[in-house]
Amino acid sequence: MALFKTKAAAVSEELASQIGESDTLSIKLRRMVRRNKLAAFSGVLLALLVLCAVFAPVLTPYDAVTGDIAQRLKPPSAAHWLGTDEMGRDVLTRLLYGARVSLAVGVVPTLASMIIGAALGMAAGYLGGKADHIIMRLADVMLAFPSLLLAMVIMYTLGGSVLNIFLALTLISWASVARVARSETISLKESEYVEAARSIGVRPARIILRHILPNCIPSFIVLFTLNVPGAILSESSLSFLGIGIQLPNSSWGLMVNMGRQFLYNAPWISLAPSAAIMLVVLCCNFLGDGLRDALDPHLNND
């Protein structure tokens, strides 16, 4: 939430003056926290999870890589809250360390695809003509693929590593961002203040950055929270199929994949990381829905 507030502070004044809305971004966010407890709670839970991932070594007495082979495939107990895996490693410990990769995979490619998609989409929407045509046909092609299949092909080509996962997920998700950015830009382009800026000779790049981008920020924040779960699910699906994160790195999807052969005698090994993925995605969706209700200018909040 802190992230949103700093961003909010930067753009709130412009927002209020430009679209003549009395409520600034931070007021809207505060109202959401007050009214939509579920969204606020989800935000807090996500923040806690990030902290847990960062401070994993402090939180657990066990090692994520080497296990106690005598303790293998033990069901959940007081010593091992989520049981142990086939090498005697504590599942909760591996979950905490795996969260680092899984959460990073949710945020980094989504942010990258937002930047690329927003830049291309706003350029297409503002410039129109040939640039618009080329960029949007490219987006059409990318959107035609079933996203997981495209990601599989990209991973096959690049090979499995964390960096390549970032690349693949960025490539499969920029196009939908570009579409949203384009349609927002086209509607903002006609507004009076943009016309005023144009008439006094402000250059297109500056108009996009100073006048159009700030007004797109609320939609982008919503889009971001709703795209993070998609990225997490795609990564876990790829890792589940064995073409995502590779050992010795670990992510929740890879843990599910590794535990699948023990599903019948030690179901906790793959169900614990599955449940963790579900929890994070659920929280992001609650938060995203709440933010959309609070920020989306196309909806009437009251």
Place this chain on the structure above:
Amino acid sequence: MSTLKSIGKRILSALPVVIGVVLVIYLMLRILPGNAIVTMMGEHYNAASAETMIAELGLDQPWYVQFWRCITGLFTGDMGTSIKYHKPVSELIAVYFPVTVKLSLLAAAVAWVIGIVCGVVSAMRKDHLADRIGMGFSLLGISVPVFMTAMVLQYLLAYKMKWFPIQGTDRGLVSYLLPALALGWSSAGNVARLTRSTLLDVMQSDYIDTARAKGRSVAGAVVFHALRNAMIPVITVMAMQISSLLSGAVITETIFSLPGIGRLCVDAISGRDVPLLQGSVVFTTLLVIAGNLVADCLYSVLDPRIRKEG
């Protein structure tokens, strides 16, 4: 006549996308990996057999000749020969495809029925318990990874209760039920959420008030008046779900060992079988494009307002 014309226009506008799709996959699989042959052959690499393989795959031709063969191959059905199975790719797709069709259709049926019922009930009982439960169920469906649903169903209903086969297609349609349920849930969630919101929108309109004033019950107004209009956007979204169903089918087919297209893609990747991977991915994507096209046309047939503009 104007409908036919606009449909024809839409089909034409999909052509560049088709060519783009083939080009993207082609470039990714043939040009980026440096030396595809070395990767493909792995440890069995030796110079002589590499030569024959290059000739066999037509890789000694210039790239535009190869690409042209990819495009024309789509129309003639010649998509090359699988390295792993030593069979034409089109033949393999013909064998594996029906499984994916059965799975996806069944999953789509799950999504339609559960999604629409759930959405209508939620909209009619807005802010009541039924709405909360319905929307919770939908949001859970969207948030749960497909492999989790699939594994939980497999563990509980197939392994513990023994109601369904654990994997394979030996028991006909029964063996498709669990995979379809796992696959359909997330689409059902999307359909339910959309049905609810569009129905609530439509229920605000004047003609619903008129129908109510003439003595229709709320349920009657929904079924006979509102649903028809509310379904228009839902149908478009369902067409888009084809894409996510086919993505999800890769996972469900892997977990339940169903011999479908998704399984073929995974096999192609693990077997480093580039022609097979290219063929099955391109084929699946063309299917999605065709699905979207059908939805587009359906949309303009169903909604006269769009037909006029088109």
